[in-house]
Amino acid sequence: MSIDKLDTRVRQEQIAQAAMNLINTTGMKGLSIAKVAKRVGIVPSAIYRHFESKDQMIDAVLNLIFDRLMDNVLKTCMATFDPFDRLKLILTRHIRLILDNHAIPRIIFSEEVYSGNTHRKAKLNRKIGRYLIKISEIIQQGQHENHIRKDVDPETISVMFLGIIHPAAILWHISDEAFDVAKHAEKAWRIFKESLSTA
Amino acid sequence: MSIDKLDTRVRQEQIAQAAMNLINTTGMKGLSIAKVAKRVGIVPSAIYRHFESKDQMIDAVLNLIFDRLMDNVLKTCMATFDPFDRLKLILTRHIRLILDNHAIPRIIFSEEVYSGNTHRKAKLNRKIGRYLIKISEIIQQGQHENHIRKDVDPETISVMFLGIIHPAAILWHISDEAFDVAKHAEKAWRIFKESLSTA
DNA sequence: CTCCTATGTGAATTATAATTCACAATATAA
DNA sequence: TTATATTGTGAATTATAATTCACATAGGAG
Missing domain, CATH: 1.10.10.60 (Homeodomain-like)
Structure with missing residues (x-):
């Protein structure tokens, strides 16, 4: 050979x-x-x-992940325009992505990735920040178009949006996949959406 | 000496x-x-x-953490009775606990703690489960007393409750403490509470 | 007081993985 | 076709930490 x-x-x-x-x-x-x-x-x-090192290899993995996450967001924004449709589709896509790649939330949010690596921590912070900004923009747009209540802070909502996905992913993993992420996402989404909708 | x-x-x-x-x-x-x-x-x-080993030492740390978390919940339930007051107080206490102990969310939810350790993973799963059940119970009580909408699933809500705390804690840590957890919790709580309240 | 057990010490010992290095084989540009 | 740079190999080498062990000593039971 x-x-x-x-x-x-x-x-x-x-x-x-x-x-x-x-x-x-x-x-x-x-x-x-x-x-x-x-x-x-x-x-x-x-x-x-x-x-050059294992560390740089891990950096490459992080890039891979964020590329896909951002890709989800961007593709969604190309495909749909209603802010709720967008968020819902992003949610669904993220869930699918995570189900295929258990590791994603654990890599991104696990300190072992950045502890003792100031540079990577900063980089990760920037990437997450950029992601949250994208979500915020969708929300702002929704407020502008009068679909989303204007008395809520877009940034807060974007973090809460993360709060639908991330804990669910963790529970799914720690329960050896017994926790039903998709079902949770569905139910949580309903509540989330309702709480943001203009009366 | x-x-x-x-x-x-x-x-x-x-x-x-x-x-x-x-x-x-x-x-x-x-x-x-x-x-x-x-x-x-x-x-x-x-x-x-x-x-006996480093692993057992880590187990002891986990026990320490869960004892405190549960303690927060139990003490709160002794001190207040209105379900929203309870959840709010638990939220505040958790935030304080986490601010004092950066590590908590990262330890509990970080795979490095349980990867390759089936036993500990199962144990962690049980403990988190027990915690979520406690939160669920508070919500059920609220539904029973007609403070909380009955058309929402308590389990879903308990996970969403986690979703207020955890992502915020992560962001706080990864941003080198720039992200304002307390403020986020405050704003998120307002939205969360409103979305659960009976019309 | 004196023994005996529990606890503490410091020097090995092991284990695991990353990393380096000298050498080999391949691709490609000329 | 043939140099030359690039990529691959396998055997060291290093680094880091956990763990073990033989020996030392404090403190309570008798």
Whole structure:
């Protein structure tokens, strides 16, 4: 069997994807260079041809995740225009994304990702901030168009929106997938929407 | 200086407390037997006189946390009786507890605590479940007394209640304490309460 | 007071993983 | 076709922390 030599761009993607999959199944704790390498089909030391360190590999995983999250938001905003439709669709898509990738909320919100790494923490903060701003904008738009009450703070709502998804994802994971995220999201959404609607 | 020899009960508490404080400042990643020992004023190997392993030490920290959380809930239920007053007070107390102990949400909800430890994961699941049930009960009582709408599912609400606290705590931490948790809780609470109140 | 047990000490020992390095094989540009 | 840079390999090397162990000492039971 001949040794495959692939472009570093390709490998970087393969590695980031493999790392994410590994985190999905074994968690951050189970993430080792050796296992990632095995999944990609190369030898551990070869990882270092494509990433300077394990840390930079993790950065790549974070980028992967945020790209998808933002993609969900942007695509949704292309597809629908009513603010409630948008939020609902984002919610649904996020749930699906998370069900396929257990790890996402745990990676993003788990301190092991950034503890002792000021730079990454700041980066993560910026990315989450950007995400929340997007959600806020949708809400502001809704207020502008008189679909959403004007006496609520868009930023607060955007964090509460996160509060529909994240705790549910955590419970789902910790309960060994017994907690029904989709059903919860459905019920919570109803209440959430109603509480924002203009009388 | 003479060597202090303390009862293992006392040491276990000291160690659990020291571990928790350490996690507050340096995160799970920074939690080492050596550092804990130093804080307690003993030598690393001495830890093993009081805990079989690092894992069991972490278990003790978890117990510490849940004891306090439950304590908040129970004390609140002793002090107030109106369901909204109860929830509001629990919210306030949790926020205060979390501000004093950054680590709490990150410990409870961080996979590093339970990944690869089925037993602890199950235990954590039970404890969180018990907590949510308590919150649910308060809501059911409110429904019974006609303060809270009856067309909402108490379990859903209890998870949404978590959704007020947890994302805020995470944002506070990741933003290097720039995010104003207390203010968010205040605003979110207003919306939350209103959405549950009987018309 | 004296023994005995519980606790503490410091120096190994282990375990796990990241990282480095010298060497090999492949692709590609000329 | 053939240099040359890039990518891959496998065997060290390092780093970090948990854990063990033989020995020391305080403090209560008798």
